[in-house]
Amino acid sequence: MKERDVSLDAVKGFAILLVLFGHCLVWNNLSATDPYIYDFIKAVQMPLFMMVSGYLAGLGRKERNLIQTGQLIAKRAAAYLIPFFVWPMLLHPTHPLREIAGILWQLDKGLWFLGTLFIVMVITVIAQFLASGIVKPQSAGEADGDTKNHGRGDRKTEALRLCAFLIILLAAYVLFFMQNRSGNTFLSPNLTLTYLPYYAAGYVWTAYVKRLELWCVPVRITKGLWWGALVVFLCFVIVFDLQKSESLSDIVLQMAAGMTGCFVCFYGIYRMKEGKMKEAFSKIGVRTLELYIFQYAMHAAFVRVRGLGDTQYSLYCAEGVLTVIITFLLMCIVSAAGVFVISKIPVLDAVLFGHLTQRNKREIRRS
Template sequence: MMKKDRNQFVDIMRGIAMLLVVLGHTMTGCTVDSQQSLLFNIVWSLQMPLFILISGYVTKYSCTIWNVKGLFKYIKRRTVAYMLPWFVWSFLIRGIVFGQKGFLDIKSLIWNMDSGYWFLATIWSISMIFGVASYVAELVGKDNNLKKQMTLLIVYILGMVVLASIGILLGMSFFAIKLTLYYMPFYYLGYLYGQYDARILDCEKGKRIVEFVIASSFIIWLFVILRISIYEMPDNGFAIIMRAGISLAGCIAISGLSKGLFTNKSDFFRGGAQLDRCTFSGNLLYALPIIMPGKNKKQLSHMQLDGEKSNFNKLCDDSDINNTGCKSHKQQQMFCIFIDGKEKIKIFFFGLGKEVWKYT
């Protein structure tokens, strides 16, 4: 059974990223010169950056690392989650079961991680640096959020410097250091947005800014992706920065457009999994009392629909209220009201799947 506070949109985006990865590998394995196609260019620009962005974003749901014990617990959990599958699939499955001797040569494998499951090593390395940075930030910043965020960023950048130094000494291919350094900014940006997205989207100005960023990102990404193959771009400084910027723009655009597509059509139908307080349903002729634990009764006196104000003239009796809301009226039910976690009352009409009135 799915938890009612689970972010289903994150699961949707994970599913999209997984499908993109499968499509990308299928194209390279089954289609001649697929890397030169527009479809592959689109897929390659999104698949792994989107995964890493999501990984950074979901850190908002992780437990805070308060002490050394919590840090070691975090390291243990992440190591088991990422490095155990890497070991099993690299050595046991491909090395022993499939008889691919290259996966039994530890030195060769560690210096050529991109031949196998490099992304597990990359996400593990990023998680380790981020975990240490989070612990130091909590230790130094305490109740000062700005100080905490600045400390986390500084330690995170220092982690990148240490990783780059190891790469210079042992080679950038060692333990996928080059790829890890490339994706670390994506992880941090995902984390940063996760920390402030609710605050940004809570005001109209913030929503407008997000919409502008999504639209601009889509235009930039589409303009470049139709003209340049970012997969074939060289690995020099400018090309790497440009490739990362285009991929980031594409991820922002796809995530924003997907959120609008899935949430607008499915909020009503997924409402049962998202309800935080109560659910009420009834006919347009009736007003419904809004009862919340520990709060006074609130009344909807009117609603705005298609420019016309419809007055309510009757309340449900208290006896008509049960644990799930107003009992059904004999009249045809036409709308549904639910209260989300922010105590905003939204009215959705059956079949429309869109918000037509909101009371705060």
């Protein structure tokens, strides 16, 4: 069994805690009035998830034929799309088909993260498949995906393959941009335009840059870049309104802040010294996707039953801080309990979380 990357789990755990805290602010109607903390959370939380997902996909990169590529997409479709379609049906039992039809044209009405993650994953997998077909391997080792110890010719091949991959990715990005400009909202192209760069950045880092050892900068310089990025990101949060997306300049600003913030959080948490805090983050990160899905269900049910809070106080007062802390703790407890219970029931684990493991399949057949 492959050993888990504890540091990567810690990054995922940190990201889901940002989501939980952000939901606390939204539920208490504090996100609109907070000019700093929610801007920080919104700029990083989902971009960081996408970057980590791309990072993981890049680690598993290998050359695949057409059938293997199709099998990979089918496997990811089961994991992402089963909960994507099942949860809206459960939350809207009186008109499930109408709800699903609406979600297809506006993904953010449902589990948009899973839908968008599936789309950017498919784009990346197809781009990698086409790039590998265009630039043929020059050695048997490279044909198997082993590029770490290649000679100069093989590294040149990988560099050309990276160029082909980026060109194909750019072409796909342009197509989604044209769809978005046309007013066609099928599969929410605006979300793909927003999050594909983060997924692609994580993928390229592990699939090409890290594998070919292209980043040879000394650690002290990398740390210096991290401190510089931290200062820049804090300036983004303090000076600009990162929640506004009314113009192209707003979107570009959000993208710049998101990329900078993702680097700050990813590198900062990944390189954090081992200790109780990092261990806690890593334990939470093992169940990141399940926590996100359960959070969506809680959020949807909460808003339908109660609506958003009508509080008038500020986050920066004793009452605001106490309310957020209590909400956050309750949310963590309920989410952890919900995920634990669902994961122990094979049928629910498969249908609600998309875990079609061999164990779950066997238990489903028996029942």
